[in-house]
Structure formats: C-alpha cells, structure tokens
Amino acid sequence: MLSKKLLHSQTHIWNHIFSFMKSMSLKCAIQLQIPDIIDRYDSPMLLSKLVEALTLKPKRTHFVYRLMRILVHTGFFVKQSVSATRQYDEEEGEGYSLAPPSRLLLKEDPLSIRSSLLIF
Numbered sequence: 001m002l003s004k005k006l007l008h009s010q011t012h013i014w015n016h017i018f019s020f021m022k023s024m025s026l027k028c029a030i031q032l033q034i035p036d037i038i039d040r041y042d043s044p045m046l047l048s049k050l051v052e053a054l055t056l057k058p059k060r061t062h063f064v065y066r067l068m069r070i071l072v073h074t075g076f077f078v079k080q081s082v083s084a085t086r087q088y089d090e091e092e093g094e095g096y097s098l099a100p101p102s103r104l105l106l107k108e109d110p111l112s113i114r115s116s117l118l119i120f
Contacts, residue, residue, distance in 0.1 A: 035103075046095050
C-alpha cells in the first residue's frame with residue numbers, strides 16, 4: 001500500500017515538473033504556424049511535407065517529429081496513416097490533421113485565441 005502511495009506521489013510531482021512542456025509546445029507550434037500550414041494543405045499532411053513547409057534550419061528539422069508527438073498526445077492534432085502519390089514515386093507515412101481545438105489557433109478564424117496564447 002505504501003509503494004502505491006509513493007508511486008502516485010512521484011507521478012503527481014513529475015506531472016507538475018513537466019507540465020510546462022505542453023504549453024511551450026503549443027506556443028512553439030503557433031509561432032511556427034503549424035496549424036495554418038496543415039489547414040492550408042487540406043488533407044492529412046505527411047511529416048516530410050510539414051518539414052518542407054517550415055522555415056527551419058536543417059539541423060532543427062528532426063525536432064519537428066517530437067513536437068508533433070507532444071501535440072498529438074495533448075489532442076491538438078490527429079495522426080493517421082496516409083499515402084500520397086507523386087509523379088514519379090509514392091510516399092506513405094503518418095499524416096497530421098487538425099483536431100477541433102486547433103481550429104481555434106488558426107490565424108484567420110474569427111474565434112481564434114492564438115494571440116492570448118502568445119502573451120506568455
């Protein structure tokens with residue numbers, strides 16, 4: 001019984017220590033305009049396409065997967081299997097689309113709350 005309470009207590013503390021990661025990941029996504037980029041793509045967007053659309057230095061592009069993983073876990077994006085056919089080859093993988101909460105983060109949405117999030 002004591003070990004279960006200890007485990008619960010440790011989990012509670014770790015959740016508080018790392019809770020800032022969720023809000024900072026969301027702020028980063030907005031600053032990179034990820035919701036707007038995915039919305040304009042108009043279908044689930046492969047990670048490779050998202051990386052191409054972002055204006056990042058090449059050595060930072062491998063962090064996009066980790067960022068999207070957090071944002072999917074927190075319910076701002078949805079990940080699904082996708083196949084995109086190009087002229088010469090076929091690319092398959094995991095694609096990202098907007099979840100309902102991320103619609104409120106779009107620049108042009110009349111109910112957008114992105115400016116409130118960027119204050120912090």
